[in-house]
Amino acid sequence: MSRPRRDPRAERDNRTVESRGRTRLDFGRRETLPVSGRMRRDPWREWAASLAGETDGERKRYDRSQRQMNRAEAVRFARARETLDATDISPGQPALRVIDEPAFLVFAVVETAGGRLSRFDRQVLGAARLLADAGDGGGAVVAVAPESVEGLGEAGADRLLHLPRAATQRGRTAALKAAVDRLAPRHVLLAEEGDGADCARRLSVALGEPLFANVEHLTARQAVRAIRNRGAEIGLAPPRLMTLGEDRAKPYEAVPCEAREIEGGPATAPADPAILSVEIVPGDPAKLSLSETDFVVSAGNGVSDFAAFRDLAAAMKGTPGASRVVCDAGLMPRTAQVGASGTVLAADCYLALGISGAPQHLQGIAGCEHVIAVNTDLHAAMIERAGLAIVQDAQLVMPALLKLLQERET
Template sequence: MSRVRKDPRAERVARTLSETGRRPRLDLGRREAGPASGRPRRDPWREWAASLAGESDTGNGRKRYDRSQRQMNRVEAAHFARTRDGLDAVDVSPGQPALRVIDEPAFLVFAVVAAAGGRLSRFDRQVLGGARLLADAGEGGGAVVAIAAESIEGLGEAGADRLVVMPRASTQRERAEVLKAAVDALSPRHVLFAEEGDSADCARRLSVALGEPLFPDVEHLTARQAVRAIRNAGAEIGLAPPRLMTLGEDRARPYEDVPCEAREIEGGGEIASPDPAILSVEIIPGDPAKLALSETDFVVSAGNGVSDFGAFRDLAAAMKGTPGASRVVCDAGLMPRQAQVGASGTVLAADCYLALGISGAPQHLQGIAGCEHVIAVNTDLHAAMIERAGLAIVQDAQLVMPALLNLLKEREA
């Protein structure tokens, strides 16, 4: 940030000479401005120059940019704004990213995350974003406590100030039991769940165990109000955010500010009495090739740039992904119609999407809008799918598929 934004109202006051009736007299030749507002003003040219990493290695004259430099400018701006407004501390060391630290929070907000496979899902990040909204709005400043069964990478970037690792429970009854012990020990002001699967079930069990009402399936959450639909979505009911809530999917924005501390603390309960009716619990994963596209977490999709569909199916099986395809491939009869991805096929909500030889038609991009990570393989550097992807491989998919298969075989050996 190289410049400070001007305050036009302060400038007008500084130029006012006297009042003559309703119309003030101003000295337009006066250059002295009043006090600056203090808000940072972005310099896009400086940010663009800072992200320049050098010329490309292909010799085509294209410049290479490091986008992380522009991300760092956003973090610095957030640090400046918080320091100016007197909010909680943000530690910034030379050469190190900013870190938001809350040493003594006035209250706590629980965010119960599933984090299947040790990774935060898109829905988990939304729950943490809703908890962050409630924590920042309270008087004195609160802290977000992530409740999970294990340590998870990226909790700080998602907005968690603390982490409580709960003992892994084999049933929902045991999970609600240990969660109740954590609520009794730390006394949070709010407890947020995802309105989905086991999380929704655990929220209702916790409500019964605590003897407190649950406000389920919140559609609109602010610092002052939580709103949900009633009467078959024919009406709405709103009230001040209660203690126990479940949040609907895509009803809260993920946290996108300065990374938080995510410090692990004690507070998790123990399983006092395992359910005697259950002898063992085992999670058996489904066959990815038989899962519906709307239910899977990883999709390997083929487009017009794939001609060897035998190698494509082998790659999808080796990577334990569900096969998908673009509309062109399905229209040609090379893949079944239920494998079509896009606005006219299946709209995905997968964690990862691998696109092989797909250029990225608008209808196809609509179908993968909910995917968290997109990997694209295409020969066209300027394809829309390459622009959408978080990781792009500019190469022929027919060459990439056998290379990936060989790499997977080497790792298994």
């Protein structure tokens, strides 16, 4: 569809008949009417572009994430395309963004809990990438992490600086301060959560520099946070030391970076004379609250054998949860209810067994990074929300998973 869009205002002006009183229009005119100059959208072409895979006579499936790019996305796509064109890459070889001599550095301190990047870690790296790309001459993002994890380059890290895990926050702060003194980064970004927030305040005192905490809006020119019990806002040029609030920055989604390791970091963390020994005692997943756990195994109306469900949750070391229907029936305690009327999760992984996906339940798992669904209905809302789906009866899947876990242990 390539015909131009109509301009209704111009058409009305063209049909207006001169009169002394009320405006009169002549709809019998057949003159060439002006057009707006914009081309009409072609819905059939958009639907064809969003078609997911070959159909082969089966029911068509569409990728609803296909949408028109806004201005910011178009600029990011253009920059990525320029980088791709400027790099000598053979066909079939993935593109890689390389910055050999950066004009400045931006530290992104990530936690990498469990040996992987969390959603919050990717947001911190995305914010650091925003600051690095906005500077004159081009900067580089340095991921400050205790270990090398998969996906640092895809998340926007140009360099990797190893800081070994310390027994206390005092030792971690001392190691981070030594790295800041040695490499002199322009910005240091940390997460406004848990150990990251504590380390940021300790680092502020150790460096003698102010901390701009809990940034809610970050651009290349301004950092904004709320003050006076969220009754007002304060904004200033991005300072050197900042903490970022969760879901306040977008992860990096352009050409992957190289994540080259920086040599010369400390081999061991500084020892704290006040600490004699450190031991991590894992908690019992069955006794953890749903708001604190990282992995939840939840049962819905499609589960009837709750003894097998509890055995599976224990074998997978997950915290048991349930839908509202199961809790209303008294099959699971009310504290296990997941959803808007129960507990809103922030877990890394959520395994839904026999849950169709009511709107209130989907609101409760909106903050989960990975969702795995087991359901017999291919078109259930939970299947659409899941990143991995098993279209099968949960009563058949549970013993199969238990068998696989037992075989791995032996």
